[in-house]
Amino acid sequence: MTALTDDTLPVTPRAIRDEMIVFVVMALLLASVPFTGVYPFFVMQALCFALLACAFNLLIGYGGLLSFGHAMFLGTAGYCSAHALKVWALPPELGILVGIAGAFVLSLITGYISIRRQGIYFSMITLALSQLLYFIYLQAPFTHGEDGIQGIPQGHMFGVFDLSKPTVLYYVVLVGFLAGFLLIFRIINSPFGEVLKAIRENEPRAISLGYRTDQYKFLAFVLSGTLAGFAGSLKVFVAQNASLTDVHWSMSGEVVLMTLVGGLGTVFGPVVGAFVIIAMQQYLAGFGQWVTVIQGSIFVICVLTFRRGVIGEIAHYFRRSL
Amino acid sequence: MADEFILETEGLTKEFAGFFAVRDVALKVRRGSIHALIGPNGAGKTTCFNLLTKFLKPSAGKILYKGQDITAMAPADVARMGLVRSFQISAVFPHLTAQENVRVALQRQHGSSFDFWRSKSVLNVFNDRARELLNDVGLSEFANTPAVEMPYGRKRALEIATTLALDPEMMLLDEPMAGMGHEDIDKIAALIKRISAKYTILMVEHNLSVVANLSDIITVLTRGQVLAQGHYSELTKDERVKEAYLGAGHA
Numbered sequence: 013m014t015a016l017t018d019d020t021l022p023v024t025p026r027a028i029r030d031e032m033i034v035f036v037v038m039a040l041l042l043a044s045v046p047f048t049g050v051y052p053f054f055v056m057q058a059l060c061f062a063l064l065a066c067a068f069n070l071l072i073g074y075g076g077l078l079s080f081g082h083a084m085f086l087g088t089a090g091y092c093s094a095h096a097l098k099v100w101a102l103p104p105e106l107g108i109l110v111g112i113a114g115a116f117v118l119s120l121i122t123g124y125i126s127i128r129r130q131g132i133y134f135s136m137i138t139l140a141l142s143q144l145l146y147f148i149y150l151q152a153p154f155t156h157g158e159d160g161i162q163g164i165p166q167g168h169m170f171g172v173f174d175l176s177k178p179t180v181l182y183y184v185v186l187v188g189f190l191a192g193f194l195l196i197f198r199i200i201n202s203p204f205g206e207v208l209k210a211i212r213e214n215e216p217r218a219i220s221l222g223y224r225t226d227q228y229k230f231l232a233f234v235l236s237g238t239l240a241g242f243a244g245s246l247k248v249f250v251a252q253n254a255s256l257t258d259v260h261w262s263m264s265g266e267v268v269l270m271t272l273v274g275g276l277g278t279v280f281g282p283v284v285g286a287f288v289i290i291a292m293q294q295y296l297a298g299f300g301q302w303v304t305v306i307q308g309s310i311f312v313i314c315v316l317t318f319r320r321g322v323i324g325e326i327a328h329y330f331r332r333s334l
Numbered sequence: 335m336a337d338e339f340i341l342e343t344e345g346l347t348k349e350f351a352g353f354f355a356v357r358d359v360a361l362k363v364r365r366g367s368i369h370a371l372i373g374p375n376g377a378g379k380t381t382c383f384n385l386l387t388k389f390l391k392p393s394a395g396k397i398l399y400k401g402q403d404i405t406a407m408a409p410a411d412v413a414r415m416g417l418v419r420s421f422q423i424s425a426v427f428p429h430l431t432a433q434e435n436v437r438v439a440l441q442r443q444h445g446s447s448f449d450f451w452r453s454k455s456v457l458n459v460f461n462d463r464a465r466e467l468l469n470d471v472g473l474s475e476f477a478n479t480p481a482v483e484m485p486y487g488r489k490r491a492l493e494i495a496t497t498l499a500l501d502p503e504m505m506l507l508d509e510p511m512a513g514m515g516h517e518d519i520d521k522i523a524a525l526i527k528r529i530s531a532k533y534t535i536l537m538v539e540h541n542l543s544v545v546a547n548l549s550d551i552i553t554v555l556t557r558g559q560v561l562a563q564g565h566y567s568e569l570t571k572d573e574r575v576k577e578a579y580l581g582a583g584h585a
Contacts, residue, residue, distance in 0.1 A: 203441055203457055204450040210427045210438045217425040220387065221439050221500060222413035223447070231448060 028201060030332050031279050035197070038280065042186055051294075052182045053250065058290040059189040060247040065270040065282030066196050067239035073277030074200055075232040076212035077127075080135040081142030082240050082267050084122070087149065087259030089115040089241030094161040094254035095154055104169045108188075108245040115241020116234065118145075123233035127226055139261060146259045160255030164248055175249055188246045192239055197279060199235060208232055269307070273314050275321025280334050284322050337401075340365040340504055340534050341386070341417070346395035348381050348558075355381040357558040358395070363504075368526070368535045370545040373555035374578070379538045380422065382555065383508050386536070387419040388412045400503075416503035422512060424489040428482035432473055432492050435481055436464040439499035464499070471495045471525055487518030494525060505529075507537040511544050523548055542566075554578075 045055050068082045093111030096102045102110065126137040149155045156162075166175035175181045199205055211218045211225050218225050248254055257263065266289060274285025289307070296303045318325045327334040341363040348356040356378040363369045373379050384390040386397060388409040397405045399417055413419075427435050440460040441447055449456075468474050471491040476484055481492060490510060497505055510526065511519045526535060527548060539545045545552060546566045554561045554569065556578045562569060569575050 198453070199450045201454050202450045202452050203444075203446045203454055204448055206430075206434070206438055206441065206454055206457065207447045209430065213427040213429060214425055216389070217421065217427070218438075219409050220413055220419050220421070220425070221496070222410050222418075222442050224408070224410045228448070231450065235450060 031197070031334060034280060034334060035193075038283070039190055042190075043183075046179050046182055052178050054290065054294050056182055056185045056250045057247070058287045059185055060243050060250060061267075061270060061290055062283040062286035063189050063192045063243035063246070064240050065267055065274070065286045066193055067236045067243065068267045069271050069276065069278075069282045070196050070199060070239070071232055071236040072271065073281075074205060074208050074212060075229055075236075076215075077229060077233065078131075078135045078268075079138040079233075079236070079264075080268070081122070081138035081140075081261070081264050082237075083259050083261065083263035084142035084145045085115040085118060085237045085240035086244035086247070086263065087254070087256075088118050088145070089244030090248050090254040090258050091149065091155055091161065093245040093248045094164050097167065097248070098161060098164050099154075101165075103171065104167045104175060104249065107167075107248070108242070111245030111248070112238060112241050115244065116238045119234045119237025119241075123230050123237065127230045127233055139264070142259065142264060143261060146256065146261070149256060149259055155254070155256075158256065160253050162253045164252045164254070166249055166252065181249060185246050185250060188242070192242050193283070196239065200279065204228070204231065269311055271321075273310070273321055275324030275327070275334075278321065278323045278327055278334055281321050281323035288322070338365060339363060340400060341536065342398040343386070344396045344398070346382070346385060346397065347393050348378075348385055348390060349393040354558050356385060356392075359555075359558075359560055361553060361560070363534060363536050364551070365534055366530075367550040368530045368537070368548060370549035370552045371536065371538045371555060372540070372542055372545060372552055373561075375540070376557075377555040378558040379540075379555055380508065381558075383419070383506060383538050387417070387506055389419075413500070413502075416500075417506070418497050418500050418502040418504070419506040420493050420497060420508055420510065422508040424486065424493055426481040426484075426489050426492050426496070429480055431478050431480055432468055432484065432495075433461065433464045433477040435492055436467050436496050436499050437461070439496045440464060442500070467495045467499050468492075470498070472521070487514055487521065490514070490518070490522055491525065494522075494529070498529065502533060504534040504536070507535060509538055509540060511539065511541070519544065 046052060064086055068079065071077045071079055089111035092114030093107045096110035097107040122138065122141045125141065126134055129137055150157055166181065168174055169184055173180050173184055175184060207223060207228050211228055215225055244258065270285035270289045271282045273288055274283065275281025292307060293303060296306055299306065320328055323334050339362045343359055343361045346356060346359040347354065359382060371379055371382060381390065385392050388407060392405065396403060399415060404412055427438065430438065437457055437460045440463055441457055446452065446456060465474065465477060468477055471494055473488060473491055473495060476488060481489060484492065510522055514522065551563065552566055552569055553563045554575055561578055562572050562575050
C-alpha cells in the first residue's frame with residue numbers, strides 16, 4: 013500500500029503542538045454549535061461518521077491497510093447497542109459498552125482471518141466478510157431484517173443526562189467523539205504507532221529489524237474495528253434506529269470516500285471529509301438520486317486535482333503535519 | 335566447529351519451477367570476517383541472500399547459525415537472534431527522521447512496542463543512543479531530516495546505523511554500494527571496514543573491484559553454484575573465475 017500513501021503524506025516531522033492547537037480550535041467550534049442555529053442532528057450524524065472515518069484512517073493511513081468492510085463494525089455495534097437498549101432495557105452507558113464489545117469480538121475474528129493478506133487481497137477479504145455479515149443480518153430475527161430495530165429508547169446517561177433532549181444528546185455525542193479522537197491521536201503518537209508507521213513505510217525492513225509485523229497489524233485492526241464500533245453505538249442514539257444501511261458495502265465505500273476527500277494519513281482529514289460528505293447528502297438531498305452522481309464527480313475531481321485531500325493539501329502547503 | 339564458523343549452509347538449494355537459482359551451495363562464514371559473495375548477473379547471489387535471511391524458503395538444504403538449525407525459522411525471529419540483513423534498494427522508513435529510523439530499531443528490545451496508550455515521549459530515552467549511532471556513521475547533522483530527503487549515499491549509511499542499533503552479531507549486506515558514486519563508495523567501504531572489527535559481515539556484491547580490498551574471503555557464484563572461493567589475490571589467478579566472471583576484457 014506504500015504506493016497509495018507515499019505522495020499523500022506530508023514530509024515534515026510531526027509537530028504534536030500544532031495538532032493540539034487545531035484540536036482545541038475544533039473542540040471549541042463543535043462545542044459552540046448549539047448556539048449557532050446549525051441543525052444539531054446533522055452535526056451529530058457527521059460526528060459519528062467522523063469518528064468512523066478516523067478509526068478507518070488509523071488502519072489505512074498509519075497501518076497501510078485498506079479495509080473495504082469497515083461498515084461491519086459500525087453496523088454490528090449498532091445492532092448490539094440497539095438490542096441491549098431496547099430488548100434488555102440497559103442504560104445508555106451499558107448499551108454503548110455492549111456495542112463496543114460486539115465490534116471488538118468481530119474485529120478479533122475478522123482480523124485473524126484477513127490480516128495475513130496483503131494489499132488488494134486484504135481489501136477483498138474484508139469486503140467479503142462484511143457482505144457475509146450483511147446477509148446474516150438480513151436473515152437474523154433479532155435485527156428485524158429490512159425493518160431494522162426502530163424506536164430505540166434514549167434513556168438517561170449515567171442516570172443523569174436525559175438523552176431525549178437534543179442539546180444534552182449533542183454534548184454526549186461530542187464528548188464521545190472527542191474521547192475517541194484523542195485516543196486515536198494517542199495511538200498514532202505512541203511507541204506502537206511508531207512501529208505501525210515503520211511497517212507502513214517499509215514492511216520488509218521492519219521484519220528485518222525483528223518485528224513480527226502481523227501482530228502489530230492485527231492490533232491496529234482490532235483497535236480500528238473497536239473504535240468504529242464506538243461510532244456505531246453513538247449513532248444509535250442519534251438515529252434512534254439500527255438498520256441494514258449501516259452494514260451495507262456502500263457504507264464501507266463512503267468511509268473510504270470521506271477519508272480520501274479529507275486527507276489520508278492526516279489527523280484531521282477524516283473529520284473534514286465526513287462533514288463534507290454528510291453535508292452534501294443533507295443539502296443536496298433535493299436532487300434525489302443525483303447525489304450519488306455528484307458525489308462520484310467530486311471524488312473523481314478530488315483524486316485528480318488534490319490527491320492529498322483537503323487537509324493533506326493544506327498541511328503540504330504549510331509544510332506541517334495536521 | 336560451530337565456534338569458528340558463525341554461519342554455515344549445507345546443500346542449500348532453491349528451485350523455481352524447474353530452474354535452479356541456487357544449487358547445492360555449501361558456505362562457511364568465519365566469525366569476525368568480511369565475507370563477500372560475488373558473481374555475474376543472475377548467478378543467484380540475491381536468491382542465496384534471501385535464503386540466508388529467511389525471506390525465501392529453501393527447496394532443500396540446511397542453514398546453521400551459531401550451530402543452530404534456522405532453516406525453518408521466520409525472518410523476524412532470525413533477526414532477533416542477531417542475524418540482521420540490509421536490502422539492495424535502500425531500506426529506510428522515508429517519512430521518519432533519521433533519528434526516528436534508528437529509534438524504531440532500538441525500541442524493539444525495550445518491549446514497549448505494543449503500548450498504544452502511552453505517549454511516544456517514553457521513546458526519548460533512546461535519543462542519546464540514536465545520536466551516538468548516527469554520529470558513528472557521520473550523520474549527526476541529518477538527525478532531524480526525514481529520510482526521504484537525504485542523499486542516496488546517506489540513506490545507505492542510515493540503513494547501516496539502523497542495523498547497528500540492533501547490536502547484531504552478524505550483518506548481511508545486499509550490495510551495499512549499488513548505485514553509488516565513487517566518493518560514497520569509499521565512505522561506505524571505510525564504514526564497513528570499521529564496523530567489521532565488532533561484527534561478522536557477509537556482503538553480496540556485483541562488482542569484484544569493490545570487494546577486492548575490503549573482504550577477507552570471497553566466494554564466487556555462477557549459475558547458482560559455487561565456482562571458487564579464496565582471497566582476492568588467489569581468485570584473480572584462477573582461470574575459471576577469469577573466464578566465467580571477469581570476462582575477456584579483464585584478462
